[in-house]
Amino acid sequence: MREELNQGLIDYLKASPTPFHATASLAKTLQAAGFKALDERETWDTESGGRYYVTRNDSAIVAFQLGTRSVIENGMRLVGAHTDSPCLRVKPQPELQRQGFWQLGVEVYGGALLAPWFDRDLSLAGRVTYSRDGRIESQLIDFQLPIAVIPSLAIHLNRDANQGWAINPQNELPPVLAQVASEDSPDFRALLADQLSREHGLVADVVLDFELSFYDTQGAAVIGLNGDFIAGARLDNLLSCFAGLQALLRAAAEETCVLVCTDHEEVGSTSMCGADGPFLEQVLRRVLPEGESFQRSINRSLLISADNAHAVHPNYSDKHDGNHGPKLNAGPVIKVNSNQRYATSSETAGFFRHLCLENEVSVQSFVTRSDMGCGSTIGPITASQLGVRTVDIGLPTFGMHSIRELAGSQDLAHLVKVLSAFYSSSELP
Secondary structure, three states, rough: OHHHHHHHHHEEEEHHOOHHHHHHHHHHHHHHOOOEEEEOOOOOOOOOOOOOEEOOOOOEEEEOOOOOOOOOHOOOOEEEEEEEOOOEEEEEEEEEEEEEEEEOOOEOOOOOOOHHHHOEEEEEEEEEEEOOOOOOEEEEEEEOOEEEEOOOOOOHHHHOOOOOOOHHHHHHOOOOOOOOOOOOOOOOHHHHHHHHHHHOOOOOOEEEEEEEEEEEOOEEEEEEOOOOOOOOEEEEEEEHHHHHHHHHOOOOOOEEEEEEEOOOOOOOOOOOOOOOOOOOHHHHHHHOOOOOOHHHHHHHOEEEEEEOOEEEOOHHHHHHHOOOOOOOOOOEEEOOOOOOOOOHHHHHHHHHHHHHHHHOOOOOEEEEOOOOOOOOHHHHHHHHHHOOOEEEEEEEEEEEOOEEEEEOOEEEEEEEHHHHHHEEEEEEE
């Protein structure tokens, strides 16, 4: 099972260079498993025992099954994750022509580690909006081939490169796409129109706009002398999205189960398709009982917010609290923060720990050092939006927010096992 899950994750990462593609891939798998697509603009006809999904902005998805047991009496089992990762996004008018090279201006999305982006074979993917025969349409594209690179400056010309060199995103990150003659004027929108034609056979009258991200073309892989690790881009947080999907596909039909994968977590989640928006609540209000019964259902429910955790790094172990250094391949991590950067309580942590013990899954704890700041997740945001009890957990990871991250090759199976048990659990605290 472990090898099959790891290969499934690798395939999912390859198919998901952007949140749009990550959502489309989830939807495709759900559709194949018998989940019915719902359109937010239409009337919904749902029934007990049914399995459904709905997307918003093409970059967020809520998938759910309506259990045969009363949701008012037994609550919902929710798993939350996010589809976005730090990256370089192309600016609206990106064309740059300098020293005979065609480059594209980019904006840093999220808290990206910038140094690893240099000297990588980069491709480009995302969503393009265009007009065709008087109609406005959108389509996902993925160049797939390495079409760009951000070359490093030689150390001979930057003697401070290894002494804490500060990277200027405006000047130093525009990728190089090609050499061009001085009289040429490269047209990025024309390039996108050509890609629409090649990839989808579409002839666009005008490319109107786009949301495109560069990504590393090196595929994810199981690595290490003994195959101990999974290395790849966007493990934060597509690893959790994939684990949640696998668990939902295995869920017991009796329980009402929800998987929510929202966008824009890396920039605060405040959007129509982010956790700090109305998406999840609006979906739930359309399928759950109204009024007091809705609130009773929420109060009997529990959310597992799944987002990667910082593993203790052998070269930087002093960055962790001495008693809270999660290790790779030692199971999921319960994340705790007294200032509510994580939404975990003793009750929800106890439930998750008990669930792990019952299913023979090792479990760890993470608290950031008291003299360091703490990141956050969709957990506190969703908890405050819905009033649902929440536990924040995640799999240990190295290199979080790098262009290539590292996780343990055994941990995905651990997470799928415990999330599957959660979706099938007959009682919540």
